[in-house]
Amino acid sequence: MKSYVPNTLEERREMLRTLGLDSMDQLFSDIPEDLRLHRELNLPAPMSEMELRELMMGYVLQNDEGGLLFRGAGSYRHYIPSVVPQLAARSEFYTAYTPYQAEMSQGMLQSIFEWQTVICNLTGMEASNASVYDGATAAAESLLMLRDSKRKNKVLYSAALNPDVITTMKTYAHCYGIELCEIPVDANGLTDLAAVEANLEGAAGIIAAQPNYYGCVENMDAIAELVHNAKGLLVAYVNPITLGLIKRPADYGADIAIGDGQTLGLPMNFGGPYVGFMAAGGKLVRNLPGRIVGETHDAEGGRAYVLTLQAREQHIRREKASSNICSNQMLCAIMSTIYACTMGPAGMREVAEQNVAKAHYLAEEIAKVPGMKLRYTTPFFNEFVVDTELPAEQINEELKEMGIVGGYILPDGGMLWCATEMNSKEDIDFLIDMLKNIVEGGEEA
Amino acid sequence: MRQSYKLIFERSHEGRRAYDLPALDVPAVDAIPANMKNEGKLDLPELGEVDLVRHYTNLSRRNFGVDNGFYPLGSCTMKYNPKINEEVCTLFEDMHPLLDEDMSQGALRLMYDLEGYLCEICGMDAFTLQPAAGAHGELTGLMHIRAYHEHRGDTARTTIIVPDAAHGTNPASAVMAGFKVKEIKSAPDGGVDLEALRAAVGPDTAGLMLTNPSTLGLFERNIKEIAKIVHEAGGLLYYDGANLNAIMGIVRPGDMGFDVMHINLHKTFSTPHGGGGPGSGPVGVKKHLIPFLPVPVLTERDGMIELDYDRPNTLGKVKNFYGNFGVIVRAFAYIRSLGGAGLKEASENAVLNANYIMNALRGVYDIAHDRICMHECVVTPTEDMMKNGVHTSDIAKALIDRGYHPPTIYFPLIVHEAMMIEPTESESRETLDEFIDAMKAIAVEAMEDPESVHACPKTTPIGRPDEVTAARKPVIRFVKE
DSSP states (O other): OOOOSSSSSHHHHHOOOOOOSGGGGGGGGOGGGBBBSSSSOOOOOOOOHHEEEEEEHHHHHHHHOSSOOOOOOOOOOOOOOHHOOOHHHHHHHTTTOOOSSGGBBBBHHHHHHHHHHHHHHHTOOOOEESOOOOOHHHHHHHHHHHHHTTTTEEEEEEESHHHHHHHHHHHHHHHHEEEEEEBBOOTTTBOOOHHHHOTTEEEEEEEEEESOSSSOOOOOHHHHHHHHTOEEEEEEEOOOGGTBBBBGGGGTOOOOOEEEEEGGGGOOOOGOOOOEEEEEGGGGGGGSSSOEEEEEEEEOOOOOEEOOGGGGGGHHHHHSOOOOSSSHHHHHHHHHHHHHHHHHHHHHHHHHHHHHHHHHHHHHHHHSSSSEEEEEOOOOEEEEEEEEEEOHHHHHHHHHHHHEEEEETTTOOOOOEEEOOOOHHHHHHHOOOOHHHHHHHHHHH | OOOOOOOOGOOTTTTTTOOOOOOOOOOOOOOSOOGGGGOOOOOOOOHHHHHHHHHHHHHHHHHOOOOTTTOOOOOOOOOOOOHHHHGGGGTTTTOOOOOOOBHHHHHHHHHHHHHHHHHHTTTOSSSEEOOSSHHHHHHHHHHHHHHHHTTOOOTTEEEEEEEETTOOOOHHHHHHTEEEEEEEOOTTTTOOOHHHHHHOOOEEEEEEEEEEEEETOOOOOTHHHHHHHHHHOEEEEEEETTTTGGGGBBBBHHHHHHHHEEOOOHHHOOOOOOTOOOOOOOOEGGGGGGOOOSEEEEEETTTTEEEEEOTTTHHHHHHSSTHHHHHHHHHHHHHHHHHHHHHHHHEEEEHHHHHHHHHHHTTBBBBOOOOSSSEEEEOOOOOHHHHOOOOHHHHHHHHHTTOOOOOOESSTTTTTEEEEEETTTTTOOHHHHHHHHHHHHHHHHHHHHHHHHTTTOSSSSSOSSSSHHHHSSOSSSSSOO
16 A cells, blocks of 8 residues: 555554554544544545556546647647756755745745746836736736725726636625626727726726737727826736737836736646736835745845745734735746746747747638638737637537647637647648538538 | 855846747738837846756755655645656646547546545535635635625625634635634633633624644644534634644544535645645535535536536636646545545554654643644743743754754744644654754753854855845845846
């Protein structure tokens, strides 16, 4: 039987004897007899490492991931350089916990200081926290920042945010007692500016995505101007892999920049773990939730890093804390930092340009398939919506037979397609051939 | 040993690169409108791959994890993280979360099976794996309590009772869930003061949050009476699963009367703590709270696992997709490796190791509450040590120089100068003996040469950092001079 307890049975008996006990059971004498579980847990039998490996392969074989992926909608397949997983596998990092003891945790603390700097430099902001769980919880936490800094209970959000982000915000807002006001999407797939203007009264601010859920590049300048004229704040929910090519949130005046770092070096992993980031300008720093690492010095003047501004946090402030967050996503943050530093400024631009190019090639080719057309003519990054004459479900079912994962089907039947640097021209051409076959077959049927 | 270390930004040389991409095989396009285009160059470091690799490898050497040595950080359960689990979790890395259900049956089945195992281990009726960490689980669990009362139209129940011995996340989570917090004083042994509880409950009581074993590492002997008081007042009982590692296969929260709970998979089920995450905080509920579970709920139909979003009373979602799946896979692998008997063996030995340390330190340090402890014990410096100017933080720093990660210090708040020691089951007797010897040697040094203790740590890359300056003049990113 597998066990990670090193002591032999004889050693355990000797240890019990030092306590004046002769059975393990006596250690639990505080637990009322009638509450105790007087049977073994009903779980599958223990197994060796070799058997476990086979068991896990059995689960894997029940999956059919498909060969070619053209789906995003909140999780994206990008190339992850080998250095990212290799360095994150240093067990000095991954078997540590929150760096409470600074002297023996300088590696983690400095890495998080570097993450904060990377996030600040990508977004143009002055301050970043050490991460939150994901983009959805970053958005939910930003609601509290808006309310507390503006002392207003109403927040606008763009309907062109990722639906999981919206649902998560609604769940949190219900508890906070914050009133959320949805701003619809206009005919161009963009946040409706007239509706923004009409609803700003009494609002602490607005949360909008760049690029948005439908892939469209929003006119954030215009949204910023509207919300700032009404003395509100702009929270920009950005995909960080776009930022070598698309303006940084600070460049259009966003007050808070948030998002999901999955696109920076994290595998899709069936939805997690990812990493949420939150960055803000000067005065809002003390409203940021969660851990923040700061630079200081030791008695000899040497540079040192510590957890700082802890007076915001739950272990000090308890019910008055800015958030309840304790553990965040430190290891994922390190992976994203390593990704950004591997790519550097040139790589971040090139990967963004390749995404735009691949997605536009895919869009142009799909638009040539009979019975398929792009819903919007708005500029986009690496995703776009296609309306189809054949039911989208039928198209995806037939693509699945070819090992292709087609666009994500929206509730209104449209297909949200995605291409990244991972989709070669050859693969895209193959997809297009298949789509043409499906349409022809569909017409015959 | 003292040595500061350059930031990666200080190693940058313009024009160097560590990345490459295939040549673009489709036409380049200039699609981003001018007013939204980033014309500037991002301020990121430029360096060659080997320099990047050495930077992070050497940073890792300035860090300390369970693989480096004994890490008895109380309440955090720093047990060994099996290597096989690090391998098998990568098998699912390339799975997109929005694959059709028939393409992701393996991943869905794994989550469904894990939910079942957690129900059995905890005596609950259903689990959600969605929350990303313990505090996130607390928040999600409290949302269930809120939804339950709201659904019954019982809107007066706005208060969560939290003992003063609780983790700081408990009151913070309660406030985030929209509750008021009523803190009650603990009994001298760190347990719930029944009279204080009786006085605190009323028509405004939504629930009580409780950690059992308590944050003092002691089992709450009055748990049945506590459950009765809370339930009779119309409240629900929340179990903070931070200390679940003490009781697997011995007693179950569901059988103690708890209605809702969270588990820290990164504690009890051995997934690595990642330097502060990613964790995972599944929430378990009894039958009466099932309607409120976050969507999607995994259900089995005709041998297929489905994602059910059609749940009229759901509280919503607490994060994207389904949870920290990579962490979930590791916990699944751990449970399948050990089985029921192995989990009980883990808990028994966690409790044995903690009592072994407490017993050996008796007479050297003061023991906060000297009775059989569960998986952790709380000790304090003696009066004489403190008169000599040696405090808990000094002892912690002295432990660092002897190669140990210190225990959790200054928590629980109700014990003055607390050191909370949680050895876990995965430590051998000689590791415990060596740690005990180190603690004894520090106790002697505290009396004979307190200055030497104050000078610790001496072996680390930095000395004690100036935390006051860090907070007063925050420098939280690197800015080129």
